[in-house]
Amino acid sequence: MVWNEKAECMSREEKEKLQIKLLKEAIEKAYNNVPFYKKRFDEAGVGPEDLQSLEDIEKFPFTTKADLRETYPFGMFAVPEDEIVEIHSTSGTTGKPTVSGYTKKDLDIWAEVTARAIDMAGGTKKDRIQNCYGYGLFTGGLGIHHGGYKLGATVIPISAGNTKRQIEIMKDFQSTILTCTPSYALYLAESIEKEGISIEELGLKSGIFGAEMWTEEMRDELENRLGITAVNIYGLTELMGPGVANECMVKKGLHIADDHFYPEIIDSKTKETLPEGEKGELVLTTLTREGMPVIRFRTKDITSLNYDKCDCGRTTVRMSRITGRTDDMLKVRGVIVFPSQIERAILKIEGLTPNYQIIVTRPEYLDEIEVQVEATPSLFSDEMKEMEAIERKIANKIHKEIGLRVNVSLVESESLPRSEGKAVRVIDKRNFD
Template sequence: MVWNKEAECMNKEAKKELQLKRLQETVKLAYENVPFYTKKLDDAGVKPEDIKTLEDIEKIPFTTKDDLRAAYPFGLFAVPDDEIVEIHSSSGTTGKPTVSGYTKHDLDVWAEITARGLDMAGAKKNYIIQNAYGYGLFTGGFGIHHGGYKFGATVVPISAGNTARQLQIMKDFQCDILTCTPSYAMYLGESLEKAGIGIDEINLKAGIFGAEMWTEEMRQKIEASLGIKALNIYGLTEIMGPGVAQECMEQDGIHISDDHFYPEIINPKTGETLGFDEKGELVLTTLTREGMPILRFRTKDITSLMSGDCACGRTTVRMRRITGRSDDMLKIRGVMVFPSQIEKALLTVEGISPNYLIIVTRPEILDEVEVKVEASRELFSDEMKEMEKVEKRIVDAIRGETGLRVDVTLCEPESLPRSEGKAVRVIDERNFD
């Protein structure tokens, strides 16, 4: 079953015609109603009528997160205030938050794309969805909620946190689908075992996990601990929220709702547009958004668009899982490293928990990296000699994946901070002033 067969299985030529029509309408909307885009396009010598083909999108300047911060709070809205019916915002932990405004039409689109995602996860109308994404200004909880309402399933808006209550609801309500961050899903799996609740006592069939990067190895551990199929969902506040893209049960790439969002991959250093299967930075343009149209937004997320078709029958373009961000690469002793590479290495080593923390310092001239990892209960109660062997295996695994020699510290089980939202994995204490 496909939720919206007409849109999700559309002939590719028809899709291109629809994308071009919607792109032209979006550029016109932004140019005529958002002073920021009026100036941006005028400065680039581009008028809405210059967009005659999809390739002409490359004439349009990029939009960055700094642009959105400069427009705080409502400088990018394209409709009168009384047409904005919902507002969300990023946390603003690294500066001014970015604000996202939605019209009733935008919420309908958001509900549509997340309903597609629930269908990809195998949902049925009698399913119970345990929505453990945070509600509030964060888009996660409401995005899934809107989609569940449109789909017709039962949504339990439990939000993030209160793990004991999560497990009780999971067991008592016999929930079918879990939605939350992958790091919290991992923690719920650990807590399930600790509480003495067997997989046979719950009814979960699938999980929809996003809002942070995670590896294939982490997926396998989540699937084993919860007895589910774990699927990747992608979204961002600036564009819409969760549901911009999601994996289907084939787990072979993340389907982008490309009738609503036009994807590009660029070289993050030069801005040059790259082709299918070439790795670079994802750029997204909204095609149907009324309240806040966004043109060529640089997401900073590193991925590639996949060529070929998915076995599920959907023709929407797919992207590979996010492997890092162009702005969270760590340059350590001249080597560029993504935290996800270290996570991948850690998850190949037996006897440790997937909870870790990377601490980067520069005490004198050279960078130093310490990776703190929780040992399993069995390993922590074992002899020191055995722990030293595991530490060496971790060091070798990280060196094999990244080429870097790091210090590894095995910590007591459950001693590192847990996150109910996005996990904090890196602390960079270097002073670059």
């Protein structure tokens, strides 16, 4: 059942031996072939010879998204351009896009790790994967595609959008595995229900959802409504794409492909490495990447690591579900709030759908949070006092979760924007200039 037993189940000692060997090679390659790294390492007074143990990685400088932007487009490539066979890029929603280049071997490794991910979700060569991640420069679509192909499964490269057709194909082709963002999976579930199709008419057994943050409550919702096992996939374009880590059926953390990616957790303020189990910012280093080695990339994703052997038999290190990003963390009246906390509170209330939007404003000098949720028949009453009680109940649940009072607004059903990719949950209207 384990796709690559040797790599995924080797002892920690063996793994560390392998990692130190690969890490040395990666540092050397970066230093010798990428001018950016040579300059960075020289400035920090470190060189490849300073890496003798895994802990020595802490001496090396971090790579940030800003660094990748500065070297846009091809400044981080470590091989002659004719060896690059595929290029991907971020959408650049928060600034200049960052580019990722792959050699043939890189693509093979990418396929290998996504094949492991699909295998972890119970996928085999017999499965039909309906891949609704967008195809194109975004890594989601082709990443899963390469992995499904490697696994020998049938990939349905339907890409994102056109929900009516998605449902038609899902039913007619009897797709068994669904891959998309969790918010789109929810939208699909809603649309399936609306078309009067029962989940028994579909062949779905599991879903591999990622590219945005989601909660355990959202998992329950998706599993119930689609009749599937839903697992969490993690990855980022800068490192490779999806497949860096994935949950197995035990659903207790995401297995990092740690023979290809070396993880650390740091305190994002002091930048010091944190011990196992502590929550902090995930930092990743590519161990085997040829086209574009990335050393100590600050992901801004908040998680913790667990090195215990998993019940599934895999020994690869597991990261906990991402609970926030250092940059989507909202600071409201001095209190740190993550959208995922609000989602958790909302989903504790019977009848509420996980379609919500958080609007932060500063009308005078004080921040205010408005949480908009959609009214549903079970959350609607002809009596005003009932309606007020419903809003109060939601506000109280959120208060319990984040420690702040929020204004809850019920809005009309299906009036909040639905996304086919990453959902926009937070609208920050405060002016900090």
